[in-house]
Amino acid sequence: MIAYTLKRLLTVIAILAVMSVAIFSITQVLPGDVAQMIVGQFATEEQVKAVRGRLGLDAPAHVQYLRWAGALLQGDLGKSMMMDRPLGPLIGDAIARSAVLAGLSIVLVAVIGIWLGVYSGVRRGTRADRFISIGSYFFISIPEFFWAIVTVMLFTGYLGWLPSTGYASMDEGFWNWAKHIILPVATLVSGLVAHVSRLTRSSMIETMQSQYITAARAKGLPENVVIRRHALRNALVPTITVLAIDVGLLMGGIVVVETVFAYPGLGRLLIFAIEQKDLPMIQAGILVVTAVYALANLGADLLYAFFNPRIRYGRAAAH
Amino acid sequence: MAALQLTEPMPRARSRFPASFVWGASMLALVVLAAAFGPMVAPFPYDQMDIMARLQPPGATHWLGTDEFGRDVLSRLLFGARLSLLMGIGATFVSLVIGVPLGLAAGYKGGRIDEGIMRAIDLVISVPPILMGLLLLSLSTPNVWKTAFAVGIIYVPIMARLTRAVTLEVAREEFVLAARARGEKLWYILAAEILPNAWPPSIVEAALRVTFAIMLGAALSFLGLGVQPPSSDWGLMIAEARPFIDTAPWVALAPGLVLCITVIAVNLVGDGLRELLDPRLKRGRG
Numbered sequence: 332m333i334a335y336t337l338k339r340l341l342t343v344i345a346i347l348a349v350m351s352v353a354i355f356s357i358t359q360v361l362p363g364d365v366a367q368m369i370v371g372q373f374a375t376e377e378q379v380k381a382v383r384g385r386l387g388l389d390a391p392a393h394v395q396y397l398r399w400a401g402a403l404l405q406g407d408l409g410k411s412m413m414m415d416r417p418l419g420p421l422i423g424d425a426i427a428r429s430a431v432l433a434g435l436s437i438v439l440v441a442v443i444g445i446w447l448g449v450y451s452g453v454r455r456g457t458r459a460d461r462f463i464s465i466g467s468y469f470f471i472s473i474p475e476f477f478w479a480i481v482t483v484m485l486f487t488g489y490l491g492w493l494p495s496t497g498y499a500s501m502d503e504g505f506w507n508w509a510k511h512i513i514l515p516v517a518t519l520v521s522g523l524v525a526h527v528s529r530l531t532r533s534s535m536i537e538t539m540q541s542q543y544i545t546a547a548r549a550k551g552l553p554e555n556v557v558i559r560r561h562a563l564r565n566a567l568v569p570t571i572t573v574l575a576i577d578v579g580l581l582m583g584g585i586v587v588v589e590t591v592f593a594y595p596g597l598g599r600l601l602i603f604a605i606e607q608k609d610l611p612m613i614q615a616g617i618l619v620v621t622a623v624y625a626l627a628n629l630g631a632d633l634l635y636a637f638f639n640p641r642i643r644y645g646r647a648a649a650h
Numbered sequence: 651m652a653a654l655q656l657t658e659p660m661p662r663a664r665s666r667f668p669a670s671f672v673w674g675a676s677m678l679a680l681v682v683l684a685a686a687f688g689p690m691v692a693p694f695p696y697d698q699m700d701i702m703a704r705l706q707p708p709g710a711t712h713w714l715g716t717d718e719f720g721r722d723v724l725s726r727l728l729f730g731a732r733l734s735l736l737m738g739i740g741a742t743f744v745s746l747v748i749g750v751p752l753g754l755a756a757g758y759k760g761g762r763i764d765e766g767i768m769r770a771i772d773l774v775i776s777v778p779p780i781l782m783g784l785l786l787l788s789l790s791t792p793n794v795w796k797t798a799f800a801v802g803i804i805y806v807p808i809m810a811r812l813t814r815a816v817t818l819e820v821a822r823e824e825f826v827l828a829a830r831a832r833g834e835k836l837w838y839i840l841a842a843e844i845l846p847n848a849w850p851p852s853i854v855e856a857a858l859r860v861t862f863a864i865m866l867g868a869a870l871s872f873l874g875l876g877v878q879p880p881s882s883d884w885g886l887m888i889a890e891a892r893p894f895i896d897t898a899p900w901v902a903l904a905p906g907l908v909l910c911i912t913v914i915a916v917n918l919v920g921d922g923l924r925e926l927l928d929p930r931l932k933r934g935r936g
Contacts, residue, residue: 346776472913474865476872477906488896583780605788
């Protein structure tokens with residue numbers, strides 16, 4: 332397990348190293364004259380030169396990259412061009428707030444999704460199962476940004492229960508904090524719950540048909556023990572993989588949801604950076620998200636290996 | 651009764667296609683028709699402003715009401731269908747055109763080529779989908795084609811991996827060995843022997859991916875990185891309608907609902923196709 336962990340950790344580092352080159356070239360080298368693009372086509376020659384000097388764009392590309400990457404390795408994410416503030420604390424605060432959204436969401440997705448999936452899986456073909464299946468089909472098909480707007484219409488416009496945008500820290504009172512976070516989390520969770528519950532359902536159905544379940548029933552075990560002790564453990568292995576994929580979807584969803592609800596997290600910061608063409612912030616933001624995503628995937632892989640020893644020992648099944 | 655049924659092909663057709671597939675296909679046909687002919691039958695030009703008739707509720711002149719510039723929502727919806735579908739289909743096409751050859755090469759040649767392609771694909775996957783879109787679109791001026799291309803790139807890994815898996819299987823078949831023994835050229839073996847066997851699963855996967863591509867394209871437009879005003883796909887229409895959701899909810903609801911219906915339709919068709927083509931699923935049903 333330790334060897335496997337180390338190997339996966341090395342892969343993560345390699346991916347981040349290559350991604351840093353890719354991000355740097357896509358944003359800084361490929362678009363031609365970045366300085367011109369930032370100041371706009373009507374800027375004077377002096378303005379273009381000033382931006383070029385500020386971003387160090389007059390050096391050759393590889394020198395620019397090494398400067399940037401060297402600073403990154405020392406923990407210096409650079410400076411926001413528009414706000415003229417160091418990016419480290421800016422991104423740090425934003426990540427902390429996004430992590431609250433992401434953490435709450437993924438826990439809710441896992442708990443509700445697995446519960447719904449198991450519930451409808453063992454009741455296959457009943458009215459409850461059909462209801463859950465049709466419901467999840469709809470929720471999978473609703474884009475997050477539209478769902479966000481519908482919830483705002485309902486809970487802010489029509490019912491007036493919750494604020495539509497903004498953020499309050501815990502210091503301003505728990506209810507005040509919760510009020511601002513309910514709608515974003517509900518929006519993020521809805522599609523993913525449907526995703527997880529559909530997968531858990533089909534995996535549960537498959538497991539319930541296997542011979543060891545018949546054997547467990549033949550032993551005379553009560554049905555809930557059969558489900559909890561025998562079926563659930565095996566049915567959940569594919570769910571873990573899907574949860575890992577969902578982390579990626581969740582991070583995309585966070586960008587959209589933070590924009591709609593004006594929630595000051597990393598996603599909104601990134602969109603702001605793109606609107607303002609704040610190059611250092613775009614680069615640092617995307618690299619940080621990639622790092623978080625890589626670590627989340629690493630976590631999922633390790634969990635998966637923990638549950639499924641065949642992978643740990645490198646004798647993975649063909650598929 | 652029996653004679654009637656013999657002359658009528660419908661009952662047989664119905665038993666072959668699941669009801670959900672028929673529903674999905676009909677809804678999808680409507681959306682495609684709207685995209686193809688919508689702009690011609692639209693009651694108003696999509697960008698015709700009428701400041702006196704701002705944010706009017708649905709009524710006799712404007713069936714789905716008007717937006718903040720007095721533009722007819724129905725006309726914009728019909729016009730947007732074209733852009734939304736184009737983005738979804740264009741993106742899927744890009745992912746097929748790049749992904750399938752990569753998968754073929756990786757699966758058939760193996761070795762270093764395989765290793766190189768697969769590692770490159772790992773890189774693309776190491777960034778979450780929407781963020782990859784943001785990265786690719788962040789600095790240039792966005793337009794429909796760029797967005798479709800970016801979304802296509804995001805789905806290249808899935809197509810390449812799938813095609814590679816199928817190619818690995820097919821490459822071991824006897825007719826491929828025979829072709830090699832005949833001394834056929836590499837491109838002939840790939841194009842004439844392997845591709846015809848490798849493409850059906852890729853096409854089904856592609857059909858299912860169209861919904862993701864439509865949704866991702868709409869999301870990017872919503873974030874301002876896709877279609878640009880004054881033209882507008884459904885994603886941008888929703889974004890533009892956001893400030894008015896309290897006073898004029900129909901402006902946001904109309905494109906949102908149509909987007910959902912389209913996604914559901916494509917999903918139903920994709921699931922139906924998969925069920926028809928995958929005998930294992932069919933048996934599981936019975």
